[in-house]
Amino acid sequence: MTETDIDLCRGSALEQIEALDRGELSARELLSETRERYERINPVINAVVTVDFDAAEAAAAESDRRRAAGEPVRPLEGLPIAVKDLEDTAGLRSTYGSQLHAEHVPVRDSLVVERMRAAGAVIYGKTNTPEFGTGSHTYNRVFGTTTNPYAPDRSAGGSSGGAAAALAAGLSSVADGSxxxxSLRNPAAFCNVVGLRPSIGRVPNWPSKDAWESLATNGPMGRTVGDAALLLWVLSGGDARSPLAFPDALAPGIPELAGPLRIGWSRTLGGLDIQPAVTEVLDGEGLPALQRLGHAVADVEPELAEADPAFRVLRGIGYARGFGALIDEHRSILSPELVANTEYGLGLGIADFTEAREQRTRVYNGMVELFERIDVLAAPVTTVLPFPAEQHWPSEINGVAQADYLDWMRASWRISVTGFAAISVPCGFSPEGLPVGLQLIAPPRSEALLLSLARQFERELPVWRSAPMALSR
Structure with missing residues (x-):
């Protein structure tokens, strides 16, 4: 892939804000450009699945009025944004990718949407997701499959696949994910954008069936690291409805690194099968970039084997709690992945749960010991390149059969179990032009460090500027 001129819709959100502040662009003009892009490109990739441009135009007009009146400019003032279809949006259809909710229109916003609106976002639509966010390939029986802007016959990842594809194609200035x-990192890697999984509590979640959930989190996505940092600032901070939330918002902006870091370079995240094409990009582009930046990079492989059974059990119990009552009555219209996860969870007992908690603790303690020697762990985000969109999930990697749709995602969910923060940053492309992301991992509450390193890496290797194939149509 080659660097290209950045058009208005694919410019960084921070650049769009600067143009709005200088009066070179109005919020209504930016929304109009985004609508034209949506009408031309979305039929190719199916990233944005529900829209309300009338409401968005009213919000854009209000944003322009505020600027003209000299009122305080909010952090996302005038930016057109599409929200993940797992989040409730008042007055705008929210299906969760499920036929059970195909015509559902919420009366209130979720906390994530509430904060984006309060920050001045011009919300015009919803991004596609697999049913209830189940899986890292975005397809469902309501809207069909989202495809990759860099290769429209390939997967955009998931479950925030619609968000990642929308960002890559210039259909949203920033995007929320979960x-x-x-589900933040995998689609970011597949679509050449940035996805940050923050520490549990950094971004509060409401409403939720489990206010003490410690495996899943909302987080920011952007075309650039600075854009993701901007949205993280907006989404972070305490809320009385979220008992695990950190009380204070993360400070705006990204600090410069004080000096070189000790970076552990992991090729397999503890022995996973990784497609050689992924390793070749990471070793050929990512590793030299970190070394050129002056960091001390050493080979490291963390011990994460116990993360595998712990994740499956904790996820399964969550699915049993959330969907157990649905599968008997609605099995025929629920995705096979959701049914399988739920049935697995229903078969678990208290002994399975307590063992999973102990396994997770041992994995965490092992990571703490590892980070006595390193500051950041660098690793693959995904085990494979974006795969054909008609596949539900990769059935084998390097000739090794994958037991189910969760197996191939272990490069991401092994880190979820640790509770560490992680960011996927664009790293490069395979010879056929398929994106590859680099995962940077640090202890909980280290988002500022990760953003600082990721921005430095992005400046050294600005592959986000490479335009998707879908835009040339």
Missing amino acids: DMGG
């Missing part, structure tokens, strides 16, 4: 098993 991540239990990699």
Whole structure:
């Protein structure tokens, strides 16, 4: 892939804000450009699945009025944004990717949407997701499959696949995502954008069936690291409805690194099968970039084997709690992945739960010991390149059969179990032009460090500027 001129819709959100502040662009003009892009490109990739441009135009007009009147400019003032279809949006259809809710229109916003609106976002639509966020390939029986802007016959990842594809194609200035098993990081890597899984509590979640959920979190996505940091600032901070929330918002902006870091370079995240094409990009582009930046990079492989059974059990119990009552009555219209996860969870007992908690603790303690020697762990985000969109999930990697749709996602969800923060940053492309992301991992509450390193890496290797194939149509 080659660097290209950045058009208005694919410019960074921070650049769009600067143009709005200088009066070179109005919020209504930016929304109009986004609508034209949506009408031309979305039929190719199916990233944005529900829209209300009338409401968005009213919000854009209000944003322009505020600027003209000299009122305080809010952090996302005038930016057109599409929200993940797992989040409730008042007055705008929210299906969760499920036929059970195909015509559902909420009367109130979720906390994530509430904060984006309060920050001045011009919300015009919803981004596609697999049913109830189940899986890292975005398809469902309501809207069909989202495909990759860099290769429209390939997967955009998931469950925030619609968000990642929308960002890559210039259909949203920034985007919210959520991540239990990699749903922020996996699609970011597949679509050449940035996805940050923050520490549990950094971004509060409401409403929720389990206010003490410690495996899944909402988080920011952007075309650039600075854009993701901007949205993280907006989404972070305490809320009385979320008992695990950190009380204070993360400070705006990204600090410069004080000096070189000790970076552990992991090729397999503890022995996973990784497609050689992924390793070749990471070793050929990512590793030299970190070394050129002056960091001390050493080979490291963390011990994460116990993360595998712990994740499956904790996820399964969550699915049993959330969907157990649905599968008997609605099995025929629920995705096979959701049914399988729920039935697995229903078969678990208290001994399975307590063992999973102990396994998770041992994994965490092992990571704490590892980070006595390193500051950041660098690793693959995904085990494979974006795969054909008609596949539900990769059935084998390097000739090794994958037991189910969760197996191939372990490069992301092994980190979810640790509770560490992680960011996927664009790293490069395979010879056929398929994106590859680099995962940077640090202890809980280290988002500022990760953003600082990721921005430095992005400046050294600005592959986000490479335009998707879908835009040339």
